[in-house]
Amino acid sequence: MKIIVPMAGRGSRLRPHSLTVPKPLIPVAGRPIVHRLVSDIIKVLGEKVDEIAFILGDPAFFGDDVVESLKELAQNLGAKPSIYRQLDPKGTGHAIMCAEPSLFGPAVIAYADTLIRADFNLDKEADSVIWTKRVDNPEAYGVVNLNDKEEITELVEKPETFVSDQAVIGIYYFKDVGVLKNELQYVLDNNIINGGEYQINDGIKRMMASGKVFKTGTVDEWMDCGNKRVTVETNQRMLGFLEKDGESLISNSVQLDNANIIEPCFIGENVVLKNTTVGPYVSIGNNTVIENSTVKNSIIQTHSKINNANLDNAMIGNHAVFNGKFETISIGDYSVLE
Template sequence: MKIIVPMAGIGSRLRPHTLTIPKPLTLIAGKPIVQRLVEDIAAVLKQDVEEIAFIIGPTFPKDTESKLLAIAKDLGAKGVVTVQETALGTAHAIQCAKESLNGPCVVAFADTLFKADFTLDENADGAIWVKQVENPSAYGVIKMQDGVITDFVEKPETFISDLAIIGIYYFKKGEILRNEIQYLLDNDIKDKGEYQLTDALENMKKKGMKFVPGQVDEWMDCGNKAITVETNGRVLQFAKQAGQNLVSTSVILENSEIIEPCYIGDNVKLINAKIGPNVSLGTNSVVENSTISNSLIQTNTTIKNATLDNAMIGNNVEYNGDFTSISIGDYSNLV
């Protein structure tokens, strides 16, 4: 099995946190979003992953490739990194990894996490993971009949269906997808000014290929600050339910309390602090005279004299203040 991960977007909705770190490498409960994504896919499919191809943007930091290759290696897979020089749509992004599009593969866009218990239909040519949503006009959606997908529609202006495509797809033969996308590119077939994956899927369906929906139990977005903090909390809750302890044994506690679920990284120091529930606090951070709940805080950050709730704070930050629901990017100093 191969996994193709388009992740070239600049993450503008999550700024300032994506000014220095690509959104898929943002830590959620101590792990990058993209790492959690590929681990979840491997667990759901119950198959070994032999290769992971990442498609990144041209302005990503220089160390992005090494971080992604390490994520692939941790899963026992070969890592491949390619660059999408110009943002020309979902199909164009996938085609940047065309050398990896052969045999069984999963395409997964790296701005979402999910929980599912799903068994692949061996008689189907592919599967599309979907979730019922309240505002389908913001998504690609499917229509289906008798358990088989009949239509793919990109961001419908009028109601077609409320089953939204969450951005994860399985293909029994990746080379067929590669050829269909190449047809779109060669013939300049665009929708809303971009080369859309849904157009390739529609062409494949018209040629007799059978796609089935894969229902997800939980769909967790990481689009902006508020929903990323919420997703962090959900991931922590799942970890607690699974009996996982995400608090490092190297945490130094001085007159402090941790209310589970929390992720507390290595070499964190808590002084007169109350942390949790639903808090991730990155490695080498210090919290003093503060209360923090429902918040996502990255590494090497110092927080003093604060009461935080629904906050997101980046790496290498110093914060000493009275604001509660804050969003502070990397290398900021508010004292």
């Protein structure tokens, strides 16, 4: 089994936080998005993953430090790391084909802008499993259409009339991903374009037309990290889940001086809190100092300095300095606001 992670996009909706750090590597609840995603997928699979292939963009942005961090992630999970590049953003189908040497055998393809909580048995007898989440407003999503055998017969984008309430979340299992590769090669060779790009859905639709059996795997929770607002919400939800799981979220090296922590919170190494109340639902990265402040429902990354703040629904990057009275701020890496 292998996992293939297309992550070449620049994450423009999460700017300024994705200007210096690729979006999948931005920490949520103290851990990068892609790290949590891959680890949670492995839990659902319940078997050894031999290879994790990452499809990155321009080396000027996805540099050596990114490559090394992803290699370390794969190796820590007992898998071989493979690194591919999509230098020309031509869509989801094109991105997958950039990993052509790895497109054989059983595989999960997962787009690295979402987090999940799931506990279901993956139907590995099906030719493919499309992971879904039941939603209250299916007209806002791409959904699956099912027959009386609970097999997927169609993918419908933002249906105007009810088709189903199972939204496609961007994670797919293929019993042999080489079949998808062949269909996507046809899509590329015949210049089949939707929305100006080569799409994975066009390869999937060709598989369906040839009689391949598609099933659903429905996740319990699906959390987006597309922009600042939903990323802060996802941080809140993930901290709640981790607290229930009994995970240790507060480092022993935290220095408290007339400070109070209202859990759940993630607080990294060598954080200093002085005359400050933090929480609930706050994540703070390593070596950050917060003084004379109240912070709740926010994400603050590493090596930042916060003074005289009353923060709620805020997101602050790495090496930032903030001194002021604003609440719902969003400032990126190396920013100064004082």
